[in-house]
Amino acid sequence: MTEQKLRALMQRDVVEPSEEFDERIALQLKNLTRKKEPKMKRNASIIVAVALVLVLGMSTALAAFNDDVNQLLYQIWPQAAMALRPVNLVSESQGIRMEVVSAVLNETESLVTLTMQDLEDDRIDETTDLFDSAILQLPYDGAGTVIQTDYDPETKTASFAVHMDFNMDHPAESDKVSFRVSRFLSHKREQTVDLTPYIVGTIEEADSMPVPAIRGWGGSPASKDDHQTVTDKVSRLRVLNTQRSLEIPIADGVTLTGIGMIDGAFHVQIRYSDVLHTDNHGFLTLTSHDGKSYMDAGLPEIGSVSWFGENHDSWEEYIFEQYPDNLSDATLQGTFTTASPATEGDWYVTFPLSLIQTQKNQ
Secondary structure (H helix, E strand, C coil): CCHHHHHHHCCEEEECCCHHHHHHHHHHHHHHHCCCCCCCCCHHHHHHHHHHHHHHCCCCCCCCCCHHHHHHHHHHCHHHHCCCEEEEEEEEECCEEEEEEEEEEECCEEEEEEEEEECCCCCCCCCCECCCCCEEECCCCEEEEEEEEEEECCCCEEEEEEEEEECCCCCCCCCEEEEEEEEEECCCEEEEEECHHHCCCCCCECCEEECCCEEEEECCCCCHHHHHHHHHHHHCCEEECHHHCCCEEEECCEEEEEEEEECCEEEEEEEECCHHHHCCEEEEEEECCCCCECCCCCCCCCCEEEEECHHHCEEEEEEECCCCCCHHHCEEEEEEEECCCCEEEEEEEEEEHHHCECCCCC
16 A cells, blocks of 8 residues: 555544544554555454455445455454445535445444545545544434545545444434535645744743633643643633734745743744634644754643634644753744635435444344
8 A cells, every 4th residue: 555545544534533432543543554565464453354254255335445445444443344234325516426335333333434526626635534524414422533545546536434433322213314424625735844943032921811712722631630620721821912923924824923932831823724614733843953852742731722713713822831941953843734625515315224223232
Protein backbone atom coordinates (compact mmCIF):
# COMPACT_ATOMS: atom_id res chain seq x y z
CA MET A 1 0.00 0.00 0.00
CA THR A 2 1.40 3.40 -0.96
CA GLU A 3 2.23 6.03 1.62
CA GLN A 4 -0.27 8.33 -0.10
CA LYS A 5 -3.02 5.79 0.48
CA LEU A 6 -1.93 5.32 4.08
CA ARG A 7 -2.17 9.06 4.61
CA ALA A 8 -5.68 8.85 3.21
CA LEU A 9 -6.47 6.13 5.73
CA MET A 10 -5.45 8.46 8.49
CA GLN A 11 -8.07 11.03 7.39
CA ARG A 12 -11.03 10.35 9.66
CA ASP A 13 -14.01 12.20 10.97
CA VAL A 14 -15.02 11.84 14.58
CA VAL A 15 -18.53 12.35 15.90
CA GLU A 16 -18.52 12.61 19.70
CA PRO A 17 -15.45 10.35 19.85
CA SER A 18 -15.32 7.47 22.26
CA GLU A 19 -11.91 7.45 23.95
CA GLU A 20 -11.72 3.65 23.92
CA PHE A 21 -12.50 3.31 20.22
CA ASP A 22 -10.38 6.33 19.23
CA GLU A 23 -7.32 4.85 20.96
CA ARG A 24 -7.94 1.42 19.43
CA ILE A 25 -8.25 2.82 15.91
CA ALA A 26 -5.18 5.03 16.33
CA LEU A 27 -3.15 2.03 17.50
CA GLN A 28 -4.32 -0.15 14.61
CA LEU A 29 -3.55 2.52 12.02
CA LYS A 30 -0.17 3.19 13.61
CA ASN A 31 0.69 -0.50 13.32
CA LEU A 32 -0.50 -0.62 9.71
CA THR A 33 1.60 2.37 8.67
CA ARG A 34 4.76 0.51 9.66
CA LYS A 35 4.18 -2.01 6.89
CA LYS A 36 5.60 -1.67 3.39
CA GLU A 37 4.25 -4.87 1.82
CA PRO A 38 1.32 -4.70 -0.63
CA LYS A 39 -0.84 -6.58 1.87
CA MET A 40 -1.21 -5.34 5.41
CA LYS A 41 -0.44 -8.18 7.82
CA ARG A 42 0.29 -8.45 11.52
CA ASN A 43 1.34 -11.53 13.46
CA ALA A 44 -1.13 -10.60 16.17
CA SER A 45 -3.95 -10.88 13.63
CA ILE A 46 -3.63 -14.62 12.90
CA ILE A 47 -6.94 -15.39 14.63
CA VAL A 48 -8.64 -12.57 12.74
CA ALA A 49 -7.16 -13.83 9.47
CA VAL A 50 -8.52 -17.33 10.11
CA ALA A 51 -11.94 -15.86 10.82
CA LEU A 52 -11.64 -13.87 7.62
CA VAL A 53 -11.06 -17.02 5.56
CA LEU A 54 -14.13 -18.66 7.08
CA VAL A 55 -16.36 -15.67 6.55
CA LEU A 56 -15.28 -14.85 2.99
CA GLY A 57 -16.52 -18.29 1.98
CA MET A 58 -20.03 -17.34 3.09
CA SER A 59 -20.38 -13.62 2.33
CA THR A 60 -19.73 -11.21 -0.52
CA ALA A 61 -20.61 -8.07 1.42
CA LEU A 62 -17.10 -6.66 1.00
CA ALA A 63 -16.53 -7.83 -2.57
CA ALA A 64 -16.50 -4.25 -3.85
CA PHE A 65 -13.41 -3.42 -1.79
CA ASN A 66 -9.84 -4.58 -2.22
CA ASP A 67 -8.06 -7.00 0.11
CA ASP A 68 -6.20 -4.25 1.97
CA VAL A 69 -9.45 -2.49 2.84
CA ASN A 70 -11.13 -5.73 3.90
CA GLN A 71 -8.18 -6.60 6.11
CA LEU A 72 -8.24 -3.14 7.67
CA LEU A 73 -11.94 -3.48 8.60
CA TYR A 74 -11.43 -6.94 10.05
CA GLN A 75 -8.51 -5.77 12.16
CA ILE A 76 -10.22 -2.69 13.59
CA TRP A 77 -13.84 -3.87 13.93
CA PRO A 78 -13.71 -7.70 13.61
CA GLN A 79 -17.15 -8.59 15.01
CA ALA A 80 -18.99 -6.03 12.88
CA ALA A 81 -16.92 -6.70 9.76
CA MET A 82 -17.64 -10.42 9.90
CA ALA A 83 -21.38 -9.75 10.08
CA LEU A 84 -21.68 -7.20 7.24
CA ARG A 85 -24.71 -7.66 4.98
CA PRO A 86 -24.92 -6.46 1.34
CA VAL A 87 -27.05 -3.34 0.84
CA ASN A 88 -26.05 -1.91 -2.58
CA LEU A 89 -28.34 1.12 -2.58
CA VAL A 90 -27.53 4.38 -4.39
CA SER A 91 -28.33 8.07 -3.82
CA GLU A 92 -27.30 11.03 -6.01
CA SER A 93 -27.10 14.72 -5.05
CA GLN A 94 -25.12 17.64 -6.49
CA GLY A 95 -23.63 15.37 -9.14
CA ILE A 96 -22.16 13.07 -6.50
CA ARG A 97 -23.16 9.40 -6.33
CA MET A 98 -23.20 7.65 -2.94
CA GLU A 99 -23.50 3.88 -2.77
CA VAL A 100 -24.01 2.11 0.54
CA VAL A 101 -22.24 -1.18 -0.15
CA SER A 102 -22.86 -3.06 3.07
CA ALA A 103 -23.96 -2.53 6.66
CA VAL A 104 -24.62 -4.29 9.94
CA LEU A 105 -26.22 -3.48 13.29
CA ASN A 106 -24.67 -6.03 15.62
CA GLU A 107 -26.46 -5.51 18.96
CA THR A 108 -25.32 -1.95 19.83
CA GLU A 109 -22.49 -1.70 17.26
CA SER A 110 -22.98 -0.64 13.63
CA LEU A 111 -20.65 -0.61 10.64
CA VAL A 112 -21.47 0.84 7.22
CA THR A 113 -19.23 0.74 4.13
CA LEU A 114 -19.89 3.15 1.29
CA THR A 115 -18.41 4.90 -1.73
CA MET A 116 -18.69 8.49 -2.94
CA GLN A 117 -18.10 9.19 -6.67
CA ASP A 118 -18.04 12.53 -8.48
CA LEU A 119 -19.94 12.17 -11.76
CA GLU A 120 -19.38 15.75 -12.98
CA ASP A 121 -16.21 17.33 -11.58
CA ASP A 122 -13.17 16.73 -9.36
CA ARG A 123 -14.65 17.29 -5.90
CA ILE A 124 -13.71 13.82 -4.59
CA ASP A 125 -10.05 13.07 -3.93
CA GLU A 126 -7.71 11.19 -1.60
CA THR A 127 -8.18 13.81 1.14
CA THR A 128 -11.99 13.64 1.19
CA ASP A 129 -13.64 13.21 4.57
CA LEU A 130 -17.30 13.21 5.48
CA PHE A 131 -16.95 16.10 7.95
CA ASP A 132 -18.91 14.65 10.87
CA SER A 133 -22.03 14.19 8.73
CA ALA A 134 -22.27 10.43 8.12
CA ILE A 135 -24.79 8.71 10.37
CA LEU A 136 -26.94 5.62 10.65
CA GLN A 137 -30.15 7.22 11.88
CA LEU A 138 -31.42 5.44 14.98
CA PRO A 139 -33.28 7.01 17.93
CA TYR A 140 -30.38 6.44 20.34
CA ASP A 141 -27.35 8.40 21.46
CA GLY A 142 -24.18 7.18 19.81
CA ALA A 143 -20.50 7.85 19.18
CA GLY A 144 -18.90 7.24 15.83
CA THR A 145 -15.74 7.21 13.76
CA VAL A 146 -15.35 7.56 9.99
CA ILE A 147 -12.24 6.63 8.00
CA GLN A 148 -11.49 6.90 4.31
CA THR A 149 -10.35 3.43 3.30
CA ASP A 150 -9.46 3.85 -0.38
CA TYR A 151 -9.42 6.24 -3.34
CA ASP A 152 -9.51 5.44 -7.06
CA PRO A 153 -8.37 8.47 -9.13
CA GLU A 154 -9.52 6.93 -12.41
CA THR A 155 -13.17 6.73 -11.33
CA LYS A 156 -12.94 9.62 -8.82
CA THR A 157 -14.31 7.31 -6.15
CA ALA A 158 -13.50 7.34 -2.43
CA SER A 159 -14.44 4.51 -0.07
CA PHE A 160 -15.34 4.94 3.58
CA ALA A 161 -16.19 2.93 6.67
CA VAL A 162 -18.51 4.40 9.32
CA HIS A 163 -18.49 2.77 12.75
CA MET A 164 -20.88 3.70 15.56
CA ASP A 165 -21.67 2.51 19.08
CA PHE A 166 -25.18 3.21 20.35
CA ASN A 167 -26.36 3.56 23.94
CA MET A 168 -29.25 1.10 23.98
CA ASP A 169 -30.03 -1.77 26.32
CA HIS A 170 -32.22 -3.78 23.94
CA PRO A 171 -32.29 -4.46 20.18
CA ALA A 172 -33.47 -1.57 18.00
CA GLU A 173 -37.14 -1.79 17.12
CA SER A 174 -38.04 -0.20 13.80
CA ASP A 175 -39.27 -1.28 10.37
CA LYS A 176 -36.78 0.85 8.45
CA VAL A 177 -33.53 2.70 8.98
CA SER A 178 -31.79 5.41 6.95
CA PHE A 179 -28.12 6.16 6.36
CA ARG A 180 -27.34 9.78 5.50
CA VAL A 181 -24.40 12.00 4.48
CA SER A 182 -24.95 15.76 4.24
CA ARG A 183 -21.54 17.24 3.38
CA PHE A 184 -17.90 16.45 2.73
CA LEU A 185 -14.53 18.18 2.57
CA SER A 186 -11.97 17.58 -0.15
CA HIS A 187 -8.73 18.98 -1.59
CA LYS A 188 -7.44 19.45 1.92
CA ARG A 189 -4.00 21.00 2.11
CA GLU A 190 -1.37 20.47 4.80
CA GLN A 191 1.59 22.80 5.07
CA THR A 192 4.25 23.62 7.61
CA VAL A 193 5.09 27.30 8.14
CA ASP A 194 8.13 28.70 9.92
CA LEU A 195 6.89 31.23 12.47
CA THR A 196 10.32 31.83 14.00
CA PRO A 197 10.75 35.29 12.37
CA TYR A 198 7.82 36.52 14.45
CA ILE A 199 9.70 35.85 17.69
CA VAL A 200 11.33 39.26 17.58
CA GLY A 201 13.63 40.51 20.33
CA THR A 202 12.45 40.20 23.91
CA ILE A 203 8.96 38.73 24.33
CA GLU A 204 7.26 41.06 26.76
CA GLU A 205 4.18 40.76 28.95
CA ALA A 206 1.26 41.23 26.56
CA ASP A 207 -2.04 43.04 26.81
CA SER A 208 -4.52 40.33 27.78
CA MET A 209 -8.22 39.73 28.27
CA PRO A 210 -10.39 37.02 29.87
CA VAL A 211 -10.91 34.04 27.59
CA PRO A 212 -14.21 34.48 25.69
CA ALA A 213 -16.91 31.79 25.61
CA ILE A 214 -14.85 28.63 25.36
CA ARG A 215 -15.24 26.46 22.26
CA GLY A 216 -12.81 23.85 23.52
CA TRP A 217 -9.39 23.26 24.94
CA GLY A 218 -6.53 20.81 24.49
CA GLY A 219 -4.18 19.30 27.01
CA SER A 220 -3.42 16.26 29.13
CA PRO A 221 -4.75 16.30 32.70
CA ALA A 222 -2.70 14.18 35.08
CA SER A 223 -5.71 11.96 35.68
CA LYS A 224 -9.45 11.88 35.07
CA ASP A 225 -9.92 13.12 38.63
CA ASP A 226 -8.26 16.38 37.58
CA HIS A 227 -10.74 17.14 34.77
CA GLN A 228 -12.92 19.53 36.79
CA THR A 229 -9.86 21.25 38.21
CA VAL A 230 -8.50 21.83 34.72
CA THR A 231 -11.90 23.02 33.46
CA ASP A 232 -12.00 25.59 36.25
CA LYS A 233 -8.46 26.66 35.38
CA VAL A 234 -9.39 27.11 31.70
CA SER A 235 -12.33 29.33 32.65
CA ARG A 236 -9.95 31.64 34.54
CA LEU A 237 -7.40 31.92 31.71
CA ARG A 238 -6.36 35.20 30.19
CA VAL A 239 -5.51 35.29 26.50
CA LEU A 240 -3.95 37.79 24.10
CA ASN A 241 -6.21 40.77 23.49
CA THR A 242 -7.87 40.34 20.08
CA GLN A 243 -8.37 44.11 19.86
CA ARG A 244 -4.62 44.39 19.30
CA SER A 245 -4.47 41.70 16.64
CA LEU A 246 -1.34 41.37 14.44
CA GLU A 247 -3.34 40.21 11.38
CA ILE A 248 -0.45 38.39 9.63
CA PRO A 249 -1.66 35.86 7.00
CA ILE A 250 0.49 32.74 7.20
CA ALA A 251 -1.53 30.20 5.16
CA ASP A 252 -4.86 29.98 3.35
CA GLY A 253 -7.47 30.62 6.01
CA VAL A 254 -4.85 30.94 8.79
CA THR A 255 -3.81 34.23 10.40
CA LEU A 256 -1.26 34.92 13.13
CA THR A 257 -3.03 37.35 15.45
CA GLY A 258 -0.82 37.58 18.52
CA ILE A 259 2.34 36.51 20.33
CA GLY A 260 3.54 37.38 23.83
CA MET A 261 3.93 36.42 27.49
CA ILE A 262 1.01 36.18 29.94
CA ASP A 263 1.56 35.25 33.61
CA GLY A 264 4.89 33.58 32.83
CA ALA A 265 3.66 31.48 29.90
CA PHE A 266 4.46 31.94 26.19
CA HIS A 267 1.25 32.51 24.16
CA VAL A 268 0.74 32.33 20.39
CA GLN A 269 -2.68 33.19 18.95
CA ILE A 270 -4.01 31.94 15.58
CA ARG A 271 -7.31 32.64 13.84
CA TYR A 272 -8.77 29.92 11.58
CA SER A 273 -11.30 31.15 9.02
CA ASP A 274 -14.83 29.74 8.67
CA VAL A 275 -14.12 26.51 10.55
CA LEU A 276 -17.76 25.38 10.43
CA HIS A 277 -17.42 24.99 6.67
CA THR A 278 -13.69 24.31 6.23
CA ASP A 279 -12.45 22.55 9.40
CA ASN A 280 -9.24 24.61 9.20
CA HIS A 281 -6.98 23.64 12.09
CA GLY A 282 -3.37 23.13 13.10
CA PHE A 283 -0.79 22.77 15.84
CA LEU A 284 2.43 24.50 16.85
CA THR A 285 5.82 23.13 17.83
CA LEU A 286 8.38 25.11 19.83
CA THR A 287 11.95 23.76 19.63
CA SER A 288 15.08 24.91 21.43
CA HIS A 289 18.45 25.33 19.68
CA ASP A 290 19.53 21.90 20.97
CA GLY A 291 16.50 20.16 19.45
CA LYS A 292 14.30 19.82 22.52
CA SER A 293 10.61 19.98 21.55
CA TYR A 294 8.32 21.68 24.02
CA MET A 295 5.27 19.93 22.62
CA ASP A 296 6.78 16.79 24.15
CA ALA A 297 8.07 18.30 27.38
CA GLY A 298 5.84 16.60 29.90
CA LEU A 299 2.04 16.62 29.66
CA PRO A 300 0.76 20.16 30.15
CA GLU A 301 -2.71 20.40 31.61
CA ILE A 302 -3.64 23.13 29.15
CA GLY A 303 -1.96 23.17 25.75
CA SER A 304 -4.45 25.42 23.97
CA VAL A 305 -7.84 27.05 24.28
CA SER A 306 -10.23 28.10 21.49
CA TRP A 307 -13.34 30.22 21.03
CA PHE A 308 -15.59 31.34 18.18
CA GLY A 309 -15.43 34.81 16.66
CA GLU A 310 -17.30 36.45 13.81
CA ASN A 311 -18.08 34.71 10.50
CA HIS A 312 -17.61 31.25 12.06
CA ASP A 313 -13.91 31.97 12.61
CA SER A 314 -12.18 30.12 15.42
CA TRP A 315 -9.50 31.76 17.55
CA GLU A 316 -7.01 29.37 19.11
CA GLU A 317 -4.39 30.28 21.67
CA TYR A 318 -1.42 27.93 22.07
CA ILE A 319 0.08 28.10 25.55
CA PHE A 320 3.63 26.98 26.35
CA GLU A 321 4.03 26.91 30.12
CA GLN A 322 7.50 25.48 29.49
CA TYR A 323 9.76 27.12 26.91
CA PRO A 324 13.49 27.62 26.16
CA ASP A 325 15.40 29.97 28.42
CA ASN A 326 16.38 32.00 25.38
CA LEU A 327 13.39 32.30 23.05
CA SER A 328 15.49 34.22 20.52
CA ASP A 329 17.35 30.95 19.79
CA ALA A 330 14.14 28.89 19.55
CA THR A 331 12.29 27.66 16.46
CA LEU A 332 8.51 27.98 16.18
CA GLN A 333 6.71 26.01 13.48
CA GLY A 334 3.05 25.61 12.65
CA THR A 335 1.51 22.70 10.76
CA PHE A 336 -1.86 23.62 9.28
CA THR A 337 -4.62 21.71 7.50
CA THR A 338 -6.99 23.83 5.42
CA ALA A 339 -9.70 23.25 2.84
CA SER A 340 -12.22 25.05 0.68
CA PRO A 341 -15.78 25.23 2.04
CA ALA A 342 -17.50 21.85 2.26
CA THR A 343 -19.65 20.49 -0.56
CA GLU A 344 -23.22 20.36 0.74
CA GLY A 345 -25.82 17.82 -0.39
CA ASP A 346 -28.34 15.27 0.80
CA TRP A 347 -27.30 11.69 0.20
CA TYR A 348 -29.45 9.07 1.92
CA VAL A 349 -30.80 5.58 1.48
CA THR A 350 -33.51 3.80 3.45
CA PHE A 351 -33.81 0.05 3.87
CA PRO A 352 -35.45 -2.51 6.21
CA LEU A 353 -33.69 -2.67 9.56
CA SER A 354 -34.03 -6.46 9.44
CA LEU A 355 -31.69 -6.44 6.41
CA ILE A 356 -28.71 -5.50 8.58
CA GLN A 357 -29.69 -6.36 12.17
CA THR A 358 -28.16 -9.47 13.68
CA GLN A 359 -29.78 -11.49 16.41
CA LYS A 360 -28.28 -11.60 19.89
CA ASN A 361 -25.69 -14.36 20.30
CA GLN A 362 -25.84 -15.02 16.55
